[in-house]
Amino acid sequence: MTPFQKRQLGTSDLVVPEVCLGTMTFGEQTAEADAHAQLDYALAAGINFIDTAEMYAVPPRAETCGASESIVGRWLAGQQRDRILLATKVAGPARNLSWIRNGPTAMDRANIRAAIEGSLRRLQTDYVDLYQLHWPERNQPMFGQWQFEPESERAGTSIREQLEALGELVKEGKIRYVGVSNEHPWGIMQFAKLADELGLPRIVTTQNSYHLLNRTFETGLAEVCHRERVGLLAYSPLAFGHLTGKYLNNPAATGRLSQWPSFGQRYTKPNVLPATGAYAELAHQHGLTPTQLALGFVRSRWFVASTIIGASSLAQLKETLPATQTPMPTELLAAIDAIHLRYTNPAP
Numbered sequence: 001m002t003p004f005q006k007r008q009l010g011t012s013d014l015v016v017p018e019v020c021l022g023t024m025t026f027g028e029q030t031a032e033a034d035a036h037a038q039l040d041y042a043l044a045a046g047i048n049f050i051d052t053a054e055m056y057a058v059p060p061r062a063e064t065c066g067a068s069e070s071i072v073g074r075w076l077a078g079q080q081r082d083r084i085l086l087a088t089k090v091a092g093p094a095r096n097l098s099w100i101r102n103g104p105t106a107m108d109r110a111n112i113r114a115a116i117e118g119s120l121r122r123l124q125t126d127y128v129d130l131y132q133l134h135w136p137e138r139n140q141p142m143f144g145q146w147q148f149e150p151e152s153e154r155a156g157t158s159i160r161e162q163l164e165a166l167g168e169l170v171k172e173g174k175i176r177y178v179g180v181s182n183e184h185p186w187g188i189m190q191f192a193k194l195a196d197e198l199g200l201p202r203i204v205t206t207q208n209s210y211h212l213l214n215r216t217f218e219t220g221l222a223e224v225c226h227r228e229r230v231g232l233l234a235y236s237p238l239a240f241g242h243l244t245g246k247y248l249n250n251p252a253a254t255g256r257l258s259q260w261p262s263f264g265q266r267y268t269k270p271n272v273l274p275a276t277g278a279y280a281e282l283a284h285q286h287g288l289t290p291t292q293l294a295l296g297f298v299r300s301r302w303f304v305a306s307t308i309i310g311a312s313s314l315a316q317l318k319e320t321l322p323a324t325q326t327p328m329p330t331e332l333l334a335a336i337d338a339i340h341l342r343y344t345n346p347a348p
Contacts, residue, residue: 010204022310027067028057053089062099069122087130090115144266179205231305243294275343296326
């Protein structure tokens with residue numbers, strides 16, 4: 001592998017590699033010894049940017065809640081802390097996670113503070129470099145939903161109060177920078193506007209799904225994030241394994257979608273398999289694996305600050321990490337766009 005490029009996150013002084021190691025398999029699909037081996041391998045390759053969350057491992061359940069952070073924390077205890085850029089997330093409400101803080105009913109000051117204190121204990125550190133709101137408290141389409149529904153409006157904590165709570169934690173040194181996740185343009189603009197008006201911390205990233213089957217970020221968020229200097233941390237670049245091509249001929253192939261079918265609601269829509277097949281055929285025409293095509297594409301996007309890749313095993317990471325560096329010539333990108341116009345965002 002050639003050295004990974006470094007990119008600045010938004011208006012922060014965080015300079016991160018173009019690939020981030022995601023840890024949501026740690027504690028469920030991935031045992032601790034293999035997880036630590038992945039962390040060692042990534043760090044040796046120059047990937048010192050690690051992303052986790054209080055609700056991980058996934059799919060979420062009470063028995064594994066916090067396991068990923070704890071596994072990362074035991075590894076982190078043996079590292080030079082200032083060499084590692086560590087990101088984690090506070091779980092939002094309305095997701096039926098009754099085992100997290102007795103059911104996170106709000107993203108208010110008390111819940112955000114309780115969440116970061118728990119994360120810091122599990123991670124065995126005094127601070128995190130990037131603290132993210134895992135999903136918005138307000139009503140908006142996410143996790144496979146694709147239409148806004150005004151009738152689903154509900155009361156919630158104001159974005160101002162959320163920013164004020166995060167600002168207190170920044171002043172206390174528990175977090176360095178703030179980000180969001182699964183956000184939409186209105187939310188990004190509200191966070192940016194209020195931060196500027198009130199002198200509160202500016203969000204520097206949004207962590208959103210982005211891959212060949214879901215390019216919705218390009219429609220509105222790309223412009224907003226460019227103008228407001230918010231970097232995209234692109235998650236699920238392989239669309240839960242779909243873009244490896246393994247489910248095309250064998251729907252029961254080993255993977256999280258076959259182990260937990262209900263966890264993949266984004267990928268049950270009618271054009272997912274036809275689009276996946278078209279991208280796989282394009283990859284073969286260019287002497288690439290589907291994995292190389294998918295990961296190389298995400299890395300090539302001008303608005304992607306870092307691509308989050310996860311692996312269930314060290315062997316899988318050794319395949320996917322080099323694949324992120326796959327060159328994307330102009331003619332190949334044009335062919336990808338042609339397929340995209342035929343099968344536009346089949347898994348939003």
